[in-house]
Amino acid sequence: MSRINCVLRVFLLIFVVGFLFTCVLVSHAAPATPDGEALLKRSDTFRNGWPAYVVRVRITDFESGRPDEEHLYEVSQKGTDKTYVDFMSSREKGEHLLMLGDDMWVYLPDTSRPVRITPLERLTGDASNGDVARTNYAADYSPVYLRTEKVGNVECYVLDLTAKRKGATYHRILYWLRVQDARPVRAEFYLTSGKHIKSATFDEYAPSSGKELLRKLTLYDEIRHNSRSVLEYSGAAPRSLPDKLFNQGRSDMF
Amino acid sequence: MNRNSLIQILLILSVWVSARAQDTPSPEKSRVDARYSVSVIDDATLYGNRNDHVPEVLNQVLVEPSFSIRSQSHLTFSSSMIGLAGTYSDSYTQLRIKETYAVLSAGDFDFTLGRKMVRWGTGYAFSAAGVLDPPRIPTNPTDRLNLNEGRDMIKADWVHGPHAFSLAWSTAVLAPAAANLHDTTAFRYNVLVRGFDTALIAGNDREGDAFGALTFTRVLGQAWEVHGEAVWREQAAVLLGAKYTISGITFIGEFYTPPNIPYYSYMGVSPLAGRQHYAFLTISKSRLRDRPGWKQWSLSASVVANLDDRSYTPVFDASRWFGNHFSSYVHMDIPRGSKTSAYGAAPYSAATSVGVRFQL
Numbered sequence: 001m002s003r004i005n006c007v008l009r010v011f012l013l014i015f016v017v018g019f020l021f022t023c024v025l026v027s028h029a030a031p032a033t034p035d036g037e038a039l040l041k042r043s044d045t046f047r048n049g050w051p052a053y054v055v056r057v058r059i060t061d062f063e064s065g066r067p068d069e070e071h072l073y074e075v076s077q078k079g080t081d082k083t084y085v086d087f088m089s090s091r092e093k094g095e096h097l098l099m100l101g102d103d104m105w106v107y108l109p110d111t112s113r114p115v116r117i118t119p120l121e122r123l124t125g126d127a128s129n130g131d132v133a134r135t136n137y138a139a140d141y142s143p144v145y146l147r148t149e150k151v152g153n154v155e156c157y158v159l160d161l162t163a164k165r166k167g168a169t170y171h172r173i174l175y176w177l178r179v180q181d182a183r184p185v186r187a188e189f190y191l192t193s194g195k196h197i198k199s200a201t202f203d204e205y206a207p208s209s210g211k212e213l214l215r216k217l218t219l220y221d222e223i224r225h226n227s228r229s230v231l232e233y234s235g236a237a238p239r240s241l242p243d244k245l246f247n248q249g250r251s252d253m254f
Numbered sequence: 255m256n257r258n259s260l261i262q263i264l265l266i267l268s269v270w271v272s273a274r275a276q277d278t279p280s281p282e283k284s285r286v287d288a289r290y291s292v293s294v295i296d297d298a299t300l301y302g303n304r305n306d307h308v309p310e311v312l313n314q315v316l317v318e319p320s321f322s323i324r325s326q327s328h329l330t331f332s333s334s335m336i337g338l339a340g341t342y343s344d345s346y347t348q349l350r351i352k353e354t355y356a357v358l359s360a361g362d363f364d365f366t367l368g369r370k371m372v373r374w375g376t377g378y379a380f381s382a383a384g385v386l387d388p389p390r391i392p393t394n395p396t397d398r399l400n401l402n403e404g405r406d407m408i409k410a411d412w413v414h415g416p417h418a419f420s421l422a423w424s425t426a427v428l429a430p431a432a433a434n435l436h437d438t439t440a441f442r443y444n445v446l447v448r449g450f451d452t453a454l455i456a457g458n459d460r461e462g463d464a465f466g467a468l469t470f471t472r473v474l475g476q477a478w479e480v481h482g483e484a485v486w487r488e489q490a491a492v493l494l495g496a497k498y499t500i501s502g503i504t505f506i507g508e509f510y511t512p513p514n515i516p517y518y519s520y521m522g523v524s525p526l527a528g529r530q531h532y533a534f535l536t537i538s539k540s541r542l543r544d545r546p547g548w549k550q551w552s553l554s555a556s557v558v559a560n561l562d563d564r565s566y567t568p569v570f571d572a573s574r575w576f577g578n579h580f581s582s583y584v585h586m587d588i589p590r591g592s593k594t595s596a597y598g599a600a601p602y603s604a605a606t607s608v609g610v611r612f613q614l
Contacts, residue, residue, distance in 0.1 A: 063549075070578065090578050090613050093291045094320075103449060103473065109400070114373065116451065119476045121499050192476070244362055248451055249418025249444030250411065 036143030036159050042182035043175070046202075047135045049211035052078040055236040056088075057132055064226045073132055076239065080139035081167070082246040085132055098248060099133045102167030105248055114248070119166065130169025131219065131231070137161060137175070140168035148179065151186055155179040170197070184214070196222045208236045290321040294612045295399060303603035314340040318352070318400055330357040336401060353404045364411040371404035372422070374442055374455060376469045376481040379534040379558060380510035382491035382518070383455055383467035383483040385440050386424055392534055392558040393567050393587045405435070418444040434516075436462045449473060463487045463517065489513035489529075508534040523560075523596050530596070531561040538571075550575040558597070565591020565598040582610045 059071045072088040087095035094109035097117075104117040106129070117129065134140060141161035148157055161173040169189075176186040184202040191197050204216035213236050221227040244250060295316040301308055320334030333354040339347045355368030375384025379392040388402035407424035420442040426435035440457030455467040465487040473479050477500055483493040495508035510532045512518035514525065523530060538554030552573050559566035567590065573583035585607040591598025 068549075090291070091575065093289075093613070100446065103446065103451070105451075116471045116473050116479045116481075116497075118473050118479055118497070118499050121504075242359075242362075243415070244364070244413035247413045247416070247418050248446055249420070249442075249453070250364075250413055 034145050034157050036145045037138070039145075039157060039159060039177055039182045040138045040141070040143045040161070040175075043177050043184050044136050044138050046183050046205065046212065047214050048077065048080075049208065049213050049236060050238040052076075052239055052241045053236055054239045054241075056234050058232045058234070059132075060230045060232070062228050062230065075132060076241055076245065077135075078241045078243070078246060080136040082243075083133040084245055085129075097129055097133060098246065099167075100246060100248060102165055103248070104129065104133070104167075119169075128169065134167070134169050137173070140165055141173060143175070146174075149176075151176050154185055156185050157182070183212075198222055209238065211236075285324075285326060287324040288321070290319070292320075292612075292614045293318040293400065295609055296611075297399060297607055297609035299605055299607040301602040301605050305601040308601045309343050312340065312342050314338060314399070316399060316401075320352070328359050330359070331355075332357075336403075338401075350401075350403060352400070352402070355404075362412055362414050364409075364413075366407070366409040366411070369404045369406045370409070371402065372407070372409070374440075374453065374469070376471050376483055377493045377495060377508060377510065378497075378506050378536075379508055379556075380493055380512075380532060381483065382485035382487070382493060382510075382512055383453075383469045385438060385455060385457060385465060385467070386422060392532070393556075393569050393589075398571075398583070398585060405429070405438075416446045418442075420444075436460050487517060488515050491518065495534075503537065503539045506534070506536045506538075508532075510534070523563075524594070527562065532558065532596075533561055534558045560591070560596040563591060563595035563598075565589070565595035567597045567600075579613055580610065581613070582608070584608050 054074065054076050057073045057075055059073070060067055061069045061071075069091075070089060071092065074086040074088055076084040076086075081099070081101045083097075083099040085097040085099075087093065087097070096107045098105045098107075098114075105114045106117055107114045121129070140163060142164045143159040143161050146158040146160050148155065150156065156176040156178055159175040159177065161175055163171050171192040172190040174188040174190075175184065177183065178185055183205065186202065187200040188196060189198040189200070199220045199222055201218050201220075202214055202216075203218055204214075205212050206215040207213075208215075213233065215233055217231040217233075219229045219231065221229075293316075295314070295318070297312075297314045297316070299312040299314075301310055301312070304310065315338075317337040318334065319337075320332070322330060322332035324330045334352040335354075336350040336352050337347075338350065339345075351369055353368070353370050355366055355370040358365045371388055372386040373384065375381030375387045375390070377384070377390065379390060379395045381387060381390050384390070386405055386407070388397070388404070391397075405424040405426075406428055407422050409420060409422040412419045420440075422438075422440050422442075424438045424440070426437055429435040437460035438457060439460075440455060442453055442455045444451070444453040446452075449472055451471045453467075453469045455469070456465070458464045465485065467483060467485040469481075469483045471479065471481040477498055479497040481493075481495045481497075483491070485491040491510075491512040493508060493510045495506065498505045511529060512532075513529050514523060514527055518530075534556065536554055536556035538552070540552035552571075554569075554571045556569040556571075557566055558569070567587050569585070569587045571583065571585050573581055575581045586604065588604045589597045589600035589602070593599060
């Protein structure tokens with residue numbers, strides 16, 4: 001009997017030690033890989049607060065640190081692939097832009113017809129038409145989780161986004177999202193050639209109509225390094241937008 | 255609880271309810287959008303080697319105000335005018351109505367009444383399908399002085415999903431006699447299918463021709479856009495064009511062949527000349543941001559040619575912005591060809607325009 005007790009005690013000791021060791025291993029094991037799709041969808045809500053909404057965007061271009069030009073747009077967005085942009089600044093008054101899925105038109109008062117924009121034309125300007133009109137990355141890009149790293153003091157997930165539709169503005173985006181809530185922190189934009197064309201910092205967020213939304217974004221030109229654009233968002237509010245606002249056949253109603 | 259306390263509670267409740275009701279007024283119900291702009295252009299055009307009846311210099315000052323009001327997304331009123339003062343062989347002033355129209359929106363329908371510019375054609379320098387469009391002038395496709403006017407019309411549009419139907423009746427009663435316009439009834443069906451922006455157009459000019467047209471535009475790959483028109487009005491007219499963009503430079507080329515009938519007649523072309531063939535090519539770059547100090551510049555060079563009589567006109571344009579409101583420009587066209595040709599018939603050998611524009 002005492003021998004059986006001894007064996008049982010040893011067995012129990014081994015079991016307890018093994019259990020404790022396993023607990024230690026599990027607690028230090030690598031966490032499950034974050035779900036890139038879920039993170040990307042969550043991050044889009046900081047730029048697209050409602051299924052249909054209107055927002056004003058003021059873009060200030062800086063050259064060599066000094067403000068150069070200013071542009072003002074009113075962006076009406078419905079869903080992930082319908083955007084109508086009204087150009088409000090004096091230089092561009094009367095211009096409009098329509099995005100439907102992978103197709104984009106611009107209406108310039110001094111041209112004789114609405115103009116179809118090619119993907120390369122979407123990249124013109126420090127802040128391109130695509131930067132203003134296409135902000136739903138979950139619809140345009142396939143994400144892959146790369147790593148977790150700090151940007152300043154902020155712990156971030158790093159996602160590698162690859163364009164999954166031809167309407168996407170960029171071929172690839174490196175995207176830093178805050179770990180605690182997937183709020184965008186930083187991004188790098190790449191062309192099909194692999195050229196790093198722009199970088200972005202998501203500088204300010206503020207509550208707007210009950211949602212925490214992006215308030216200020218800075219785009220840095222990685223080709224002309226003395227050039228950057230600051231995008232300031234204001235007046236974001238949900239709006240009931242009719243589908244006919246987003247029809248290319250109404251070009252004379254733009 | 256006594257009566258006084260109950261009254262006090264009810265008063266507090268009613269104040270709270272009315273305050274909540276005023277907190278967030280429905281944006282839809284209270285929205286009135288108003289937009290306005292004013293453009294002032296001072297233009298001087300010098301004609302070189304001109305015919306005797308053509309003065310050497312044309313001076314023009316144009317004031318072009320416009321405004322639009324949209325109420326509750328149902329009713330829109332818009333108006334734009336052109337005030338023109340000029341000195342040519344003598345001094346003159348004109349007030350033209352570019353557009354003045356009202357639009358009533360009801361569900362998927364829009365009803366338009368008034369003078370409005372409509373753009374159904376897909377061509378840049380030419381168009382046969384733009385039956386209600388302002389006229390295309392190949393040497394001035396951008397209407398740089400904004401002198402185009404709309405047509406007086408009643409129009410109904412129905413938009414549902416990717417489909418858009420338009421039915422318009424336009425009268426030429428108020429149009430200048432030289433405009434060669436008729437009362438026109440036209441129908442257009444537009445649909446976006448697999449990237450093709452396609453339209454079918456049919457209609458009739460009173461005391462003129464019936465017509466039908468097919469138009470399309472399509473983006474191919476990263477840098478190409480193609481567009482075309484096929485029109486039947488007594489005879490066939492065809493337009494094919496393409497746009498190519500590389501490094502911010504845009505190339506547009508078009509080939510156009512209309513029949514030589516009164517509707518398509520062009521100054522300098524004999525009525526006996528038969529079908530004509532035109533070509534257009536433009537190279538442009540706006541915002542030369544790649545060049546230090548050239549960000550505010552835009553440049554373009556074009557040539558339009560009649561392939562039958564070998565006449566052509568090169569056109570050069572340069573413009574520069576100064577700040578957000580002022581710009582200046584230079585425009586030059588140099589018609590070449592025999593005196594009986596489409597472009598050689600111009601009463602001058604070169605026209606150079608310089609001007610400044612203020613925009614608010």
